Amino acid sequence: MAVLAPEVRSAAPRWLIRHETLLAAILLVALVILGLFNERFLTVDNLLNQGRLMTEVGLLALPMTFIIITGGIDLSVGSIVGLCAIMLGYSWKNLGFPLPLAIAFAIGVGGVAGFVNGLLITRIRVPPLIMTIATLALYRGLAEGISQARSVRNYPEWFFFTGQGEWLGVPVQLWILLVGIIVAGIALDRTTFGRTLYAIGNNETAARFSGLPVDRVKLVVYTLSGLAAGLSAWVLVSRVTTTRSDMGSGYELDVIAAVVLGGTSIFGGVGTIWGTVVGLVMIQLLKNGLALTGVKGDATIIVIGAVLIASTLIASSLHGRREVAG
Amino acid sequence: MKQFMKHRMMKTAALAILGAAMVGGSAVAADKWDGGDDLPTSPLACDAGPAAAAAAKPYDGGQSTGAPDKAGKPITLVDVPKLIGIGYFNATSKGMQDAAKEIGNVKVTTDGPTEAKIDEQIKFIDNYITRGVDGILFAANDPVAITPVLKKALSKGIHVVGYDANSQPDARQWFINQAQFNGIAKAMVDAMAKEVGEDKGFAIVTSTFTTPNQARWIAEMSAYAAKCHPKLKWLETVEAQEDNVLSFNQATTLINKYGDKLSGLFGMTSVATPASAEAVTKAGLCGKLAVVGLATPNAMKPYVNAGCVKSVVLWNPVDLGYAATYVMRAVVDGKLKPGATSVDAGKLGKLNVINGSEILLGSPFIFTKDNIKDFDF
Numbered sequence: 001m002a003v004l005a006p007e008v009r010s011a012a013p014r015w016l017i018r019h020e021t022l023l024a025a026i027l028l029v030a031l032v033i034l035g036l037f038n039e040r041f042l043t044v045d046n047l048l049n050q051g052r053l054m055t056e057v058g059l060l061a062l063p064m065t066f067i068i069i070t071g072g073i074d075l076s077v078g079s080i081v082g083l084c085a086i087m088l089g090y091s092w093k094n095l096g097f098p099l100p101l102a103i104a105f106a107i108g109v110g111g112v113a114g115f116v117n118g119l120l121i122t123r124i125r126v127p128p129l130i131m132t133i134a135t136l137a138l139y140r141g142l143a144e145g146i147s148q149a150r151s152v153r154n155y156p157e158w159f160f161f162t163g164q165g166e167w168l169g170v171p172v173q174l175w176i177l178l179v180g181i182i183v184a185g186i187a188l189d190r191t192t193f194g195r196t197l198y199a200i201g202n203n204e205t206a207a208r209f210s211g212l213p214v215d216r217v218k219l220v221v222y223t224l225s226g227l228a229a230g231l232s233a234w235v236l237v238s239r240v241t242t243t244r245s246d247m248g249s250g251y252e253l254d255v256i257a258a259v260v261l262g263g264t265s266i267f268g269g270v271g272t273i274w275g276t277v278v279g280l281v282m283i284q285l286l287k288n289g290l291a292l293t294g295v296k297g298d299a300t301i302i303v304i305g306a307v308l309i310a311s312t313l314i315a316s317s318l319h320g321r322r323e324v325a326g
Numbered sequence: 327m328k329q330f331m332k333h334r335m336m337k338t339a340a341l342a343i344l345g346a347a348m349v350g351g352s353a354v355a356a357d358k359w360d361g362g363d364d365l366p367t368s369p370l371a372c373d374a375g376p377a378a379a380a381a382a383k384p385y386d387g388g389q390s391t392g393a394p395d396k397a398g399k400p401i402t403l404v405d406v407p408k409l410i411g412i413g414y415f416n417a418t419s420k421g422m423q424d425a426a427k428e429i430g431n432v433k434v435t436t437d438g439p440t441e442a443k444i445d446e447q448i449k450f451i452d453n454y455i456t457r458g459v460d461g462i463l464f465a466a467n468d469p470v471a472i473t474p475v476l477k478k479a480l481s482k483g484i485h486v487v488g489y490d491a492n493s494q495p496d497a498r499q500w501f502i503n504q505a506q507f508n509g510i511a512k513a514m515v516d517a518m519a520k521e522v523g524e525d526k527g528f529a530i531v532t533s534t535f536t537t538p539n540q541a542r543w544i545a546e547m548s549a550y551a552a553k554c555h556p557k558l559k560w561l562e563t564v565e566a567q568e569d570n571v572l573s574f575n576q577a578t579t580l581i582n583k584y585g586d587k588l589s590g591l592f593g594m595t596s597v598a599t600p601a602s603a604e605a606v607t608k609a610g611l612c613g614k615l616a617v618v619g620l621a622t623p624n625a626m627k628p629y630v631n632a633g634c635v636k637s638v639v640l641w642n643p644v645d646l647g648y649a650a651t652y653v654m655r656a657v658v659d660g661k662l663k664p665g666a667t668s669v670d671a672g673k674l675g676k677l678n679v680i681n682g683s684e685i686l687l688g689s690p691f692i693f694t695k696d697n698i699k700d701f702d703f
Contacts, residue, residue, distance in 0.1 A: 038457070040457055040458060043456075053449055151470075160474075236445070240445060240448060240468075240471040241470055241471055241473065242444075242470045242471040244468065244471070244536055246443070246534070247445070249443070250441075287449075288453060288456075291453040291454075291457070292453055292456060292457045297410065298440055
């Protein structure tokens with residue numbers, strides 16, 4: 001818990017702007033360099049396609065930004081994606097739900113899964129890290145148990161529209177992500193809800209004494225995270241046409257990497273949606289650009305890791321003073 | 327911090343949750359062997375060699391549209407296996423390089439995910455489509471999920487040939503079938519029955535229940551055993567991804583769980599088989615508990631030479647990669663067209679077309695103590 005609440009409050013906006021500008025500048029330089037190496041990289045086709053591939057992780061990164069701003073974490077998102085994907089396929093194939101209902105049901109299951117996280121975190125005060133490590137195992141186990149590890153296939157053609165179709169020349173799921181980004185951005189920046197998140201992250205005790213509905217807001221953000229995982233599962237199943245219980249495994253790390261790279265402090269109280277979006281785009285395009293330039297898969301992972309460390313170093317060397325956490 | 331006061335409570339809660347996760351994750355036993363798929367099976371005859379040839383099927387593969395004519399010209403291929411960095415796909419990759427060297431005007435690069443994950447594999451293929459190659463060789467992590475991206479490749483004039491693990495037929499032009507599923511199933515079950523006896527119990531260590539090859543083999547093994555070795559007792563199938571440590575742990579768990587009731591272990595992947603052999607060795611049950619499985623010879627040499635494992639069933643993955651490259655060259659050159667009945671594959675000679683758009687590599691091969699030293703992959 002940060003003890004510098006007043007100072008951070010006044011320093012935060014300027015610092016944020018600088019971090020994101022810096023990150024955006026690095027991104028731009030990287031894009032230009034990669035673009036020079038390969039003429040197929042900076043094409044509309046490729047960029048839109050990368051947007052398509054980025055959506056599942058992107059949808060998860062928005063509520064994750066909220067959660068990390070409150071000083072929490074949600075490691076179970078990847079497992080919730082797996083659980084929702086299975087519930088979508090299972091309820092459609094085995095329970096005989098009509099497909100639109102199955103989609104709504106799957107997203108609902110995601111919401112419940114997130115709500116359970118939030119409930120135990122706020123009521124029993126299980127630390128979010130421990131609670132969501134536990135549900136990371138629990139939800140994945142449920143997904144495997146319910147599906148009996150069998151995959152569900154043969155969805156009707158219209159179902160693939162979300163994951164593979166286009167609207168006005170832009171991949172459908174990218175529209176969903178764009179709406180999500182705008183809504184999340186406004187919610188964080190312009191509403192009481194958003195300000196409450198920062199207040200909780202800066203000093204939870206103070207927020208409680210100020211009469212802010214700390215527990216209710218936390219419950220909401222974890223539930224949102226679950227709902228986003230359900231949405232992400234729908235997009236993912238529609239894109240890859242198959243439901244498997246191992247879907248979404250490892251997503252939590254990609255999501256957290258994007259959020260943290262985007263300048264959200266893991267200690268809470270600091271962060272923006274715009275930063276998360278830049279972080280997200282940076283990781284995705286870096287992976288893609290490196291692959292197109294002929295860097296092999298294993299080397300790409302090394303480069304991504306190095307970039308994460310480097311950008312964290314740059315950020316903290318600029319703001320060495322403020323990383324004081326309780 | 328006040329959170330520490332809640333320490334005990336949260337610990338209990340976390341443990342309860344983890345416990346619940348384990349219960350939720352355990353599979354429920356069924357009558358049919360777990361891990362098989364639901365497709366129809368066609369077990370071979372119990373004693374004879376290869377059964378009568380199946381009825382000819384019309385070509386059911388896809389077509390590459392608008393591909394530039396590169397007959398006889400240099401081509402660049404990319405090979406995207408299920409995952410990279412394991413012996414099996416290193417061997418297929420070596421076969422591709424051998425063939426490329428022989429042919430002369432083919433360049434092949436192998437690149438792929440470090441874990442056998444379908445969405446990662448899709449991203450790799452997608453990136454290579456954008457980058458532009460003449461042909462894609464693949465081994466699918468999921469036959470259906472890989473289909474859209476392969477169709478996209480075909481629609482952009484890229485030739486697509488699969489090996490090892492198929493996609494849906496219309497998403498690729500040809501598929502190199504390393505061995506017919508019923509052939510492998512027969513070899514595996516016969517070897518097991520010969521080693522442990524006809525009325526003993528055995529268990530299976532596989533990758534996941536949905537991996538296409540493994541699911542197909544298990545279904546065929548189940549059918550063949552029911553037909554030819556009805557007294558063999560199947561105890562359980564466990565999933566172990568393609569993970570060394572997990573496979574070892576799963577095999578050890580089976581050994582401890584079933585004790586004397588367990589006389590044999592089937593390893594369904596090149597990771598599960600050596601790990602199972604290692605588990606048997608560590609348990610001191612060499613010679614008492616048989617391991618029969620699919621694996622690459624190098625990984626199995628210590629166990630075969632120590633007498634712990636008597637039969638390793640496989641085809642030659644180097645030949646598989648080699649054939650895939652020759653087939654791709656023939657497709658680009660227009661020598662292998664829909665309706666063809668055979669294709670020329672360098673030192674492998676003529677390979678036959680089966681099932682419409684598949685090319686059969688040959689019969690399965692059983693590595694034993696006598697011949698395993700002749701192989702190095």
